[in-house]
Amino acid sequence: MIVTFCGHSHMSNCKEVDVLLRKYINDLIEEGATEFYCGGYGEFDSMAAHAVRDAKAAHPEIKSYLIIPYLNREYNTELYDGSIYPPIEDALPRFAISKRNQWMVEQADVVISGVSHDWGGAATTLKHAKRKKKRIISVVE
Numbered sequence: 001m002i003v004t005f006c007g008h009s010h011m012s013n014c015k016e017v018d019v020l021l022r023k024y025i026n027d028l029i030e031e032g033a034t035e036f037y038c039g040g041y042g043e044f045d046s047m048a049a050h051a052v053r054d055a056k057a058a059h060p061e062i063k064s065y066l067i068i069p070y071l072n073r074e075y076n077t078e079l080y081d082g083s084i085y086p087p088i089e090d091a092l093p094r095f096a097i098s099k100r101n102q103w104m105v106e107q108a109d110v111v112i113s114g115v116s117h118d119w120g121g122a123a124t125t126l127k128h129a130k131r132k133k134k135r136i137i138s139v140v141e
Contacts, residue, residue, distance in 0.1 A: 001033040004067075004104040006125040007114025009042025013140070017044070017114055020139035021051045024112055028137075029059050036064045037084075037104045040075060041097075044114040044122070049079040067104050069096040101125040105132060116140040 003025070011017055025036070025048075036052045039045045052064045066083040068075055070093070077083050086103035088096060098121060105111060111129040113136055115122045129136055 001028065001031065001109045002035045002037060002107055003028055003033045003110045003112060004037040004108035005039065005045060005048040005112050005114070006101065006105070006122050006129065007042070007044025007048070007140075008116065008120065008122045009044070011043045011047070011114060011140075012116075014043060014047065017139050018047050018051065021047055021112065021114075022054070024137050024139065025051050025055050026058075028110060029055060029062060033110070034062055036062065037067050037108060038064060038080065039097075039101065039104065040066045040068070047114075048112065053079050067100055069100040097121065098124065102128055105129045105134060108134060110135045110137060112136075113138045114140055 038049045056062055063081045066075060066077055066080040068083050068085050071085055086100055088099040091099040105128050111134050113126050115126045
């Protein structure tokens with residue numbers, strides 16, 4: 001089972017979100033999740049990457065991947081088992097993150113959402129997940 005994340009770059013209730021992220025990540029591992037796809041931008045993505053890395057202590061079999069939108073940039077990959085560049089090479093640079101997010105949703109069985117308002121890139125990604133009828137778990141109200 002593949003799990004991905006979508007959430008805002010700035011979060012107002014980080015402590016509560018972090019607790020829920022960790023709970024749902026562990027629940028999903030118990031259900032059979034083996035791979036986690038992270039975007040690597042902003043507070044929500046950082047919390048998700050740290051939570052998955054911490055879950056590896058009890059579940060070393062799980063894998064965490066940074067899904068990169070650009071090939072011509074350097075990324076800090078220390079929180080991840082590896083990185084993946086999805087097949088978005090034809091996307092204009094200004095659309096690369098959106099295309100990457102769509103790809104992540106399409107690969108995933110479950111989307112953990114940190115979306116609290118209906119505008120911006122995270123909200124657009126969540127709408128895409130809903131259109132694709134993905135299982136969505138929200139960690140915000």
